[in-house]
Amino acid sequence: MSQWIGTANQSYASYAMEELRRLIEGAAFTQLAAGEVFLMNSPQSRETTLQAIHQQEPIFLRHVQPVDRTIEIAGNANDLEQLSDMVRHAVLTFVNRRTAVHIRRTSNTAYLYSAADTKAVLDAVLEEIGAEPVVQQPEIIIAIYAAVNELYIGFGTPSDMLSDWPGGAVRFQREEGQVSRAKFKLLEAEREFGLNYAKYQKALDVGAAPGGWTSLLLERGLRVTAVDPADLHPSLLEYPTLTYLKRNASDVKFDAGSFDLLVCDMSWSPMLMCKLVLDLEPALAKGATAIITVKLMHRKPLQTIRDVISRLETEFALQKAKQLFHNREEITLYLQKK
Numbered sequence: 001m002s003q004w005i006g007t008a009n010q011s012y013a014s015y016a017m018e019e020l021r022r023l024i025e026g027a028a029f030t031q032l033a034a035g036e037v038f039l040m041n042s043p044q045s046r047e048t049t050l051q052a053i054h055q056q057e058p059i060f061l062r063h064v065q066p067v068d069r070t071i072e073i074a075g076n077a078n079d080l081e082q083l084s085d086m087v088r089h090a091v092l093t094f095v096n097r098r099t100a101v102h103i104r105r106t107s108n109t110a111y112l113y114s115a116a117d118t119k120a121v122l123d124a125v126l127e128e129i130g131a132e133p134v135v136q137q138p139e140i141i142i143a144i145y146a147a148v149n150e151l152y153i154g155f156g157t158p159s160d161m162l163s164d165w166p167g168g169a170v171r172f173q174r175e176e177g178q179v180s181r182a183k184f185k186l187l188e189a190e191r192e193f194g195l196n197y198a199k200y201q202k203a204l205d206v207g208a209a210p211g212g213w214t215s216l217l218l219e220r221g222l223r224v225t226a227v228d229p230a231d232l233h234p235s236l237l238e239y240p241t242l243t244y245l246k247r248n249a250s251d252v253k254f255d256a257g258s259f260d261l262l263v264c265d266m267s268w269s270p271m272l273m274c275k276l277v278l279d280l281e282p283a284l285a286k287g288a289t290a291i292i293t294v295k296l297m298h299r300k301p302l303q304t305i306r307d308v309i310s311r312l313e314t315e316f317a318l319q320k321a322k323q324l325f326h327n328r329e330e331i332t333l334y335l336q337k338k
């Protein structure tokens with residue numbers, strides 16, 4: 001038996017639970033924050049459950065934390081006392097280790113303290129017991145979820161939790177003059193899929209306007225061909241490494257093997273997107289990477305995703321499919337041309 005808190009993007013929790021139900025026979029669920037956060041009781045041990053999750057990572061499960069302790073919320077300073085004692089008692093788990101404290105609160109929790117206040121108190125306890133409180137690159141995370149009446153606490157590595165951000169909510173700094181928020185999706189994909197865009201030479205960006213993705217790839221030193229009937233942001237036109245084709249993607253053609261990276265964020269019908277990508281596929285070199293968003297327009301996202309993947313798999317090998325924190329009504333695919 002083991003217990004977990006799972007988190008998905010707003011209104012996608014039911015799909016994360018459906019995926020988990022298929023992976024872990026007998027798993028039972030309780031909603032903690034509607035459409036977003038849930039408690040999972042697994043009949044399997046912690047290790048077996050984690051193994052199942054890692055072997056076939058659910059697309060809609062953004063974050064998962066084990067529940068090692070549950071504390072009834074008193075609604076006063078006793079709660080902080082109990083959390084502090086719990087960390088002190090687990091001294092061997094944290095001593096000499098880079099330890100991060102992640103706190104999330106549901107909106108109507110009886111727990112009084114902010115995430116920042118709780119973290120300050122627990123960081124002091126960590127120092128007292130010889131651990132190293134950190135924010136970035138922790139070896140171990142103390143994850144606390146404040147539900148309405150309970151604090152659910154779990155210890156684990158970033159890999160155990162599928163993220164090193166609280167609840168998997170990855171944040172990037174907004175830059176001055178940033179072309180579009182869509183840039184964050186491509187940044188998050190790089191992180192999530194363990195990529196380094198600077199390693200590629202020539203990218204094709206299909207559905208590029210206003211140009212957030214194109215701008216990121218240009219900044220990373222790639223030659224970029226951007227295709228979109230809509231206008232690109234004027235600041236991008238100064239790049240000599242940019243080729244801008246102000247056209248529909250169905251009207252462009254390239255020499256075989258021209259690109260080692262394809263990115264596509266068309267916000268379009270998934271099946272039409274598949275057709276366009278497959279038509280452009282000969283322009284990619286063997287082994288080229290593709291990062292593609294898939295719009296989830298229908299009631300049955302899991303079925304849509306299965307259909308899209310099976311079409312694309314004629315020419316591409318799927319590396320990972322994930323709903324990223326910055327994806328709204330969509331998911332992101334990471335593929336490699338066969």
Ligand SMILES: C[S@@+](CC[C@H](N)C(=O)[O-])C[C@H]1O[C@@H](n2cnc3c(N)ncnc32)[C@H](O)[C@@H]1O
Pocket residue numbers: 179180182183206207208209210211212213214227228229230247248249250265266267268
């Ligand atoms: C969500 S926006 C892309 C945002 C972009 N990734 C960014 O970072 O700024 C979708 C774009 O796809 C373009 N698009 C839709 N269908 C297209 C097609 N058939 N060919 C080319 N572009 C298309 C739209 O004009 C729109 O600019």
